Amino acid sequence: QKEVEQNSGPLSVPEGAIASLNCTYSDRGSQSFFWYRQYSGKSPELIMFIYSNGDKEDGRFTAQLNKASQYVSLLIRDSQPSDSATYLCAVNGNSTGAGSYQLTFGKGTKLSVIP
Amino acid sequence: DAGVTQSPTHLIKTRGQQVTLRCSPKSGHDTVSWYQQALGQGPQFIFQYYEEEERQRGNFPDRFSGHQFPNYSSELNVNALLLGDSALYLCASSLAYQGYSPLHFGNGTRLTVT
Numbered sequence: 001q002k003e004v005e006q007n008s009g010p011l012s013v014p015e016g017a018i019a020s021l022n023c024t025y026s027d028r029g030s031q032s033f034f035w036y037r038q039y040s041g042k043s044p045e046l047i048m049f050i051y052s053n054g055d056k057e058d059g060r061f062t063a064q065l066n067k068a069s070q071y072v073s074l075l076i077r078d079s080q081p082s083d084s085a086t087y088l089c090a091v092n093g094n095s096t097g098a099g100s101y102q103l104t105f106g107k108g109t110k111l112s113v114i115p
Numbered sequence: 116d117a118g119v120t121q122s123p124t125h126l127i128k129t130r131g132q133q134v135t136l137r138c139s140p141k142s143g144h145d146t147v148s149w150y151q152q153a154l155g156q157g158p159q160f161i162f163q164y165y166e167e168e169e170r171q172r173g174n175f176p177d178r179f180s181g182h183q184f185p186n187y188s189s190e191l192n193v194n195a196l197l198l199g200d201s202a203l204y205l206c207a208s209s210l211a212y213q214g215y216s217p218l219h220f221g222n223g224t225r226l227t228v229t
Contacts, residue, residue: 004157034217043205043220044158088157102148102171103218105157 002027004091006106015115019076023089023106026070033065033072034090034103037083044088048074079113086110117142119208119221127227128196136191136224140208147189148218149181150205158205164189165211193226201228 003026013019021035032051036044050056050063050072062075072091076083086108120139128134140147146165150158160173164183183189187208193200203225207218 036220043203043223046217046219049217090157102160102163102173103150103158105159107155107157 002030002091002104004089004104004106006087006089006109008107009110010112011109012112012114013079015079015081015113017079017113019079019083019111019113021074021076021087021089021109021111023072023074024070025072025089025091025104027091027104028067028070030067030070030091032092033063034092035061035063035074036088036090036105038086038088038108040086047087076111079111081113081115084111084113119144119206119219121204121206121221121224123224124222125225125227127229130196130198130228132196133192133194134196134226136193136204136206136226137188138191138206138208138221139188140206141219144208144210144219145187146209146211147183147187148207148209149189149191150207150220151175152203152205152223154202161191196228198228201226 005024034049035047037047038044048063050065056063060077064073088108089106090103122137148163149161152158161175162172163170167183178194180192203223205223206221
């Protein structure tokens with residue numbers, strides 16, 4: 001059974017610091033990886049996705065992927081109180097075709113940015 | 116450009132009843148997936164519809180069924196509701212056969228079974 005593991009937290013960081021969120025996955029054939037942010041009582045919002053080994057940067061966010069270690073991470077630079085939310089890691093085992101939208105999610109890491 | 120829309124926002128049902136949830140995909144999208152998110156958990160895949168057919172199904176019983184209409188909108192039906200069906204039900208849309216097309220979620224329907 002495919003599994004995605006995340007530290008549930010809470011992870012507390014001071015405002016302006018770097019928040020580091022980690023995720024491991026069990027299916028070595030996984031092709032694409034997603035980070036979603038979810039505020040309490042709201043639906044998940046896509047932050048970033050990554051498919052190739054290495055780093056991908058978008059503004060204050062950097063996603064890092066290491067397929068050999070089956071590890072994906074999200075770095076948030078200059079953390080703001082508005083970044084306080086639960087961050088969900090999701091993994092897709094099939095990159096193309098009509099079956100490519102079955103994401104396996106972790107339970108999420110709750111991030112708290114302290115002013 | 117309208118995103119994914121779901122209705123109703125909240126719903127309260129009694130154990131044993133049946134419920135229907137509705138979803139309209141983002142403009143231009145043709146594939147709809149449904150997820151169940153229990154409190155404190157990540158979303159779990161229920162099933163996915165494309166070309167009005169169920170294409171993939173997660174580990175959910177037959178009490179969960181769905182439908183996709185020619186305009187790509189979709190319904191999720193749950194029969195014989197159990198207390199454990201209380202959750203946030205999320206609809207996500209995407210464009211099939213586009214490779215790395217991320218899912219975009221609607222605001223969800225909060226179902227409470229009493």
